Amino acid sequence: MHTFFASFSFMTDHFGLLADRTVDHLKLSAAAVAVALVLALPLGVWLGHRGKGSFLTVSISNIGRALPSLALIAIFLGLLGIGFVNVLTALVVMAVPPVLTHAYLSVEQVDPDLVRAGRGMGLTEWQILTRIELPLALPVLFTGIRIAAVYVISSATLAAVAGGGGLGDIILNQVSYGLSGVIAAALWVAFLALAADALFGALRKRLTPRGVLAGRSA
Amino acid sequence: MQSAADIVFDAATKTYAGSAEPAVDALSLTVPAGEICVLLGASGCGKTTALTLVNRLTELTSGDIRIDGRSIRDQDVIELRRSIGYVIQQAGLFPHMTIEENIATVPQVLGWKRSRTADRVRELLELVGLPHKEYADRYPAQLSGGQRQRVGIARALAADPPIMLMDEPFGALDPVTREHMQDEFLRLHEQVRKTTLFVSHDIDEAVRMGDRVAILAQGGRLLQYDSPERILRAPADDYVARFVGTDRGLKALTLRSLGELKLDPATGDDEASLRTGDTLRTALSALLAGGAERLPVADESGKTVGSVTVDLIREAA
Known part of the structure; x- marks a missing residue:
C-alpha cells in the first residue's frame, strides 16, 4: 500500500519526466492509429459498400487478434531492427483489425432498401457512399477507431522493449525508477487509455445522426 | 422535362444468371402517357x-423498353x-x-439552385398534404407510416x-391508411398526370388504382392487359378468373358510381343515406343491410335526386 501511495508522490516529483514520456507515448500511438486508419479505413469502407469481402476482413481480424504484440515486436526486431519503425509496425498490425472489421460492418449493415432507393433515384455509387452509407455508418466506424486507440495506447508500453520510448521506458525500468515509479507510469497509461476511450465515445455520440437518435427515442 | 411520356415494353426479357427460366418473359405492353398501369x-x-x-x-x-420513343439502353x-x-x-x-x-436529394444532385429546391420542397409538401412549417425539419422516424409514404412520393x-x-408503395400500411393513401394518390395523379407503373399483389388495389391492369403469371408471362372493367367482366382464362376472385361480380360494382346510373324517381320523404358519389357496391350493400326494396339517393349537396333498387343495380352490372 505504501508503494502505491508513493507512486502519487512520484507523479508530482517527476511530473516533467512523465509528461515527456507521455508525449512520446501519445505520438507513437497517434502515428500507429493514423497509419492503421489510412490502410484499413478506405479498404473496409469500400468492401462494405460492395458487400463483399467478409471472409477477408474476418480473417485479417482473427489473425490480428491471435498475434501477441510482444511476439510481433520480437519478429520485427529481426526484420526492422530496434526503434520507432519496429514498434510502430507492430502497433499498426494491432490497430488494423478492429478498424477494418468495424469499417466493413458499419457500411455493410446499412439497410439495403436505402441503398436501393438511392440507386433507383439516380445517385452515383460515390454519392450513395458519402450521402447515405457513411453518415449512417459513422457510429459503428468510430467504435472501431475507439477500440484500436485503446489497444494501441495500452500496448505501446511494450515499445520500450525495442527502444521505442514512451511510458514503457519507466514501467520496464524498475531499477532506475523504483516500484513506485513503475506503478505511477502504469496508472498513467491506464488513465490515457480510459481518456482515449471517453474521447472517442463522446465523438461517436456527436457523430450519430440526429435523425437516427430521434428514431431510437421514438 | 415534359409532364408525361409513354412507356413501351417490347419483348422485354430478363433471365437472371444461373437461372434457366426467365423472370420476365418477352413482356410487351404499352402504357399510354399519363395513365396508371398496375402490374x-x-x-x-x-x-x-x-x-x-x-x-x-x-x-x-x-428486348427493349422505350420511354417516349427512346430506348432506355441508349441513355x-x-x-x-x-x-x-x-x-x-x-x-x-x-x-x-x-x-x-x-x-x-435529386434536385441537389442535379445541381439546382438552393432557392429553387427550397421552393420545390415547399410546393411538394403542400401537394402531399404535409404543411411545410410543421414537417420540413422533422426526421422520418418522427412520422407515421402513411406520412412517410407521402414524403416518399413527394x-x-x-x-x-x-x-x-411504384413498388407496392402502400403494402406495409394498415388497411384504413392504405385505402386513404390510394385515394390521396389518385387525387394527386389527377393533378400531376405522371405515367405510372404500379406494382401490386392486391386485386382490389389494382382495380381501384389502375387505368389498366396487367396480370402476370409465374415467369413473368402476361396473361391479360386490360381495363379493370374488362379484367373483372371478361377474364382471359381460368387463372385470371381465379386470381381476380369469385367475387369479381361484386368487385365490378365498385367501378361505377350511382351518379352514372339512370335513377328511378324519388319516392317518399325518407332521409337519403346514399350519395351519387357512392359505388354500386355500397348501394347494394345498403339495400341488403336495410332489407329495403328501394333507397333514396341524394347528390353531394344532400338534395334527394332519385332512388335505387336491386334490379336497377343488376341491370347496370
Whole structure:
C-alpha cells in the first residue's frame, strides 16, 4: 500500500519526466492509429459498400487478434531492427483489425432498401457512399477507431522493449525508477487509455445522426 | 422535362444468371402517357423485376423498353434514373436526413439552385398534404407510416419526372391508411398526370388504382392487359378468373358510381343515406343491410335526386 501511495508522490516529483514520456507515448500511438486508419479505413469502407469481402476482413481480424504484440515486436526486431519503425509496425498490425472489421460492418449493415432507393433515384455509387452509407455508418466506424486507440495506447508500453520510448521506458525500468515509479507510469497509461476511450465515445455520440437518435427515442 | 411520356415494353426479357427460366418473359405492353398501369400478380411472378427493368436497377437480357420513343439502353443510366420517380415499400426514406433534405436529394444532385429546391420542397409538401412549417425539419422516424409514404412520393416527384415507378408503395400500411393513401394518390395523379407503373399483389388495389391492369403469371408471362372493367367482366382464362376472385361480380360494382346510373324517381320523404358519389357496391350493400326494396339517393349537396333498387343495380352490372 505504501508503494502505491508513493507512486502519487512520484507523479508530482517527476511530473516533467512523465509528461515527456507521455508525449512520446501519445505520438507513437497517434502515428500507429493514423497509419492503421489510412490502410484499413478506405479498404473496409469500400468492401462494405460492395458487400463483399467478409471472409477477408474476418480473417485479417482473427489473425490480428491471435498475434501477441510482444511476439510481433520480437519478429520485427529481426526484420526492422530496434526503434520507432519496429514498434510502430507492430502497433499498426494491432490497430488494423478492429478498424477494418468495424469499417466493413458499419457500411455493410446499412439497410439495403436505402441503398436501393438511392440507386433507383439516380445517385452515383460515390454519392450513395458519402450521402447515405457513411453518415449512417459513422457510429459503428468510430467504435472501431475507439477500440484500436485503446489497444494501441495500452500496448505501446511494450515499445520500450525495442527502444521505442514512451511510458514503457519507466514501467520496464524498475531499477532506475523504483516500484513506485513503475506503478505511477502504469496508472498513467491506464488513465490515457480510459481518456482515449471517453474521447472517442463522446465523438461517436456527436457523430450519430440526429435523425437516427430521434428514431431510437421514438 | 415534359409532364408525361409513354412507356413501351417490347419483348422485354430478363433471365437472371444461373437461372434457366426467365423472370420476365418477352413482356410487351404499352402504357399510354399519363395513365396508371398496375402490374398485378402473385409473389414470384416477376412484377417487381419488370418494374426495375425500366430504371435499369435490373438490366434487360433481351428486348427493349422505350420511354417516349427512346430506348432506355441508349441513355446514361444515372440520367435515366434521375428522370424517373421511384417509390418503394416502407418509403425508404433516409433516416439521417430531415424530410426537407430527403425530398431535396435529386434536385441537389442535379445541381439546382438552393432557392429553387427550397421552393420545390415547399410546393411538394403542400401537394402531399404535409404543411411545410410543421414537417420540413422533422426526421422520418418522427412520422407515421402513411406520412412517410407521402414524403416518399413527394421525393419521387421532386425533379418533376415524366414517369413514376411504384413498388407496392402502400403494402406495409394498415388497411384504413392504405385505402386513404390510394385515394390521396389518385387525387394527386389527377393533378400531376405522371405515367405510372404500379406494382401490386392486391386485386382490389389494382382495380381501384389502375387505368389498366396487367396480370402476370409465374415467369413473368402476361396473361391479360386490360381495363379493370374488362379484367373483372371478361377474364382471359381460368387463372385470371381465379386470381381476380369469385367475387369479381361484386368487385365490378365498385367501378361505377350511382351518379352514372339512370335513377328511378324519388319516392317518399325518407332521409337519403346514399350519395351519387357512392359505388354500386355500397348501394347494394345498403339495400341488403336495410332489407329495403328501394333507397333514396341524394347528390353531394344532400338534395334527394332519385332512388335505387336491386334490379336497377343488376341491370347496370
